[in-house]
Amino acid sequence: MKLAVVGGGSTYTPELVDGFARLRETLPVEELVLVDPAADRLELVGGLARRILARQGHPARVVTTADLEAGVEGADAVLLQLRVGGQAARNQDETWPLECGCVGQETTGAGGLAKAMRTVPVVLDIAERVRRVAPRAWIIDFTNPVGIVTRALLQAGHRAVGLCNVAIGFQRKFAALLDVAPEQVHLDHMGLNHLTWERGVRLGGPDGEDVLPKLLAEHGDAIADDLHMPREIVDRLGVVPSYYLRYYYAHDEVVDELRTKPSRAAEVAAMEEQLLRMYGDPALDEKPTLLSKRGGAFYSEAAVALASSLLRNSGEVQVVNTYNNGTLPFLADDAVIEVPAVVDGSGAVPLPVAPVEPLYAGLIAHVTAYEELALEAALRGGRDRVFSALLAHPLVGQYAQAEGLTDRLIAHNREHFAWA
Template sequence: MKVTVIGGGSTYTPELVSGLVAQQHRLQVDELVLMDIDAERLDIVGNFAKRMLAHQGSLTRVTLTTDRQAAVTGADAVLIQLRIGGQTARLGDETFPLTCGCIGQETTGAGGLAKALRTVPVVLDIANDVRRLAKPDAWIIDFTNPVGIVTRALLNAGHRAVGLCNYAIGIQRWAAALLGVEAARVEVDPVGLNHFSWTRRILVDGVDVLPRILRDFQPEVLKRAPFPQDLITLLGAIPSSYLQYYYTHDEVLERLHHETPRSQVVSELERQLLQEYRSPLLTEKPAQLTERGGSFYSEAAVDLLASLYSEKETVHVLNVHNDGIIPGLADDDVIETRCRVSSSGIFPMPQESVPPLMLGPIQHVSAYERIAEKAARSGEIDDVRRALLAHPLIGQWTIVEELVPRLLEASAAYLPQFSDAVDILVHEH
């Protein structure tokens, strides 16, 4: 089996390698191809990956390449973990919205739109290579943010793809530790979209224990979910941490004006990690990697990959087409939901009725994501305006007109589809 990782020079990659080792009883990978456009970084991370696998006695062969087409040729599965423009572009996502009085964050609001505009065309190019060169039944697993918008683009273009986030597995492991049970006995049942969801049920052996958790573990819940207790009680659910940008907008906006941007923190952490990875004595992922974020990413990704090539059906929380699961959304909207997964395919599980308190916001953000995906493909400035106007964190025309030139200027080097408009708008600005 050949597994290709696009963006293999990421500091996350050792997490993935660790996951492959842990799951080798379920998934035998003959060749792991790490592809990246940054040859130096690929060499550092790739050689560390080789040492990790050798240390565990793994027979998996690691191939390093900067040639994307060679990387995907004959692949059984392609994992995409990209950051177009790196942490520098992320810094723009986190700062240019603040100048207009808006939330600055890499997957939410105007910053999230900028990231989508940079990312979708590149991912679609990769997917087209996969369609031409990989095995006919190859899966694309997208871990690239914003996952919901990127997955929408992949699915709407007819690719055999699925989106994956580590949020649900993080809740699963947290709940298992809280209750003192094995993680395998716990299932998380969220409703909503990627980075915009509520955990309405946590099942242990099929029994919902969320009411007990909300009642008996209030301090732990509040530590996990940064929201007022009364809000969580009203919802009867655990909101995704990304909902803080909506439910506590003004407080978060004020905080962001005074915090060091996350991109700067991560840049320094990545510098330290890459320095550690260079050591020929290092054969296991360092503890410091947990500070990078993406906890349990490796386990979620490899577990999903193993399930896709197994006859045994297992449950995963994935980003897939709605296809009638949530009434009130279009079939081609992309939701984050529980799915049954095996070599037979991916099958979303039914959702309980969604109350208006959650359904309304889901519809609103889903409408924005539809327009954002279109804007990334069309290269039309008016589609960018429409997306910003549709976003619940923005929605004011004067702010939209301020944001557009700032967004285009911050990401200009990575928006070839907008090149003519960028020159005009940035010059006028």
């Protein structure tokens, strides 16, 4: 089995490789190709990847290359984890929206739109090149904003599934609180990428006992602290929202916070420098503890499980991003949602979802409309399309803010937009 990782020079990659090494029975990788144009990073990450596999006695061969076609040729699966513009572009996404009184964040709001517009054309170009040399390969997208990028891939006819680590993070957190194995915890996870709620936590299977009320009663303080939300709000909702919902439920509070501290991009950039120095140590043969602070917790387990289900036709249930196809009846079939789905060799089919309460359905529909306009802006460009997408976003929604954000988005991204 051959897997290729586009963006293989990312500091995330050792987390992924560690998962391949530990979970070899689930996904027997024989060749792992790391593809990245950044030769210096790729050499460091590739060296550590080989040492991690060697330490754990894994026989897979690790290949590093800047040549995309050579790297993905004949691959069974291609994982996308790239960041167009690097941490410098992310830093801009997280700062200039604050000038207009809006959240600065790399996956939602104005910053998320900028990232989508930089990313979608690049990902579609990569996917077309993959299709030429590996026509049966599955594309697993971990590149943010996952919902918009996955929708672009699916609409272009690619064999693609989107992946996020939010659901598996909740699964592991709840399993620890309940003192059970993670495999015993099944989530009623519902919404869009980075806009989800856990409406049930079931033990033993999708139809098992719902222990969410017990979790909230016994561990509500810890859960609320992790979300940076008041306990009383979580109790009133009776569900566990993704921490990304704080951008919506406490927008102005978050803006005030972001204005008083360094951007997350600046923190991550400093962390990456330190990680890359560590990766260059020939004695290091395991993922360092510092990597857990980088983000992407349990990414490897989620990626291995998804790739295994796709490539081994196992029919297991995974939380993924895929076409709605009637699952949420208030959305179009070609909207991309994030829900549990049966995954096998033919792709992902969402499980039925209980009727969605208006409190959540309204926001889901609102953000889906924005995502449709955002994809149009990413594919076709133009100031008017950027403005329309921003005006439609519930974190913007006012024409004066949308005008100011449009000007800033274009000014900070001209090098990435052929039309600008």
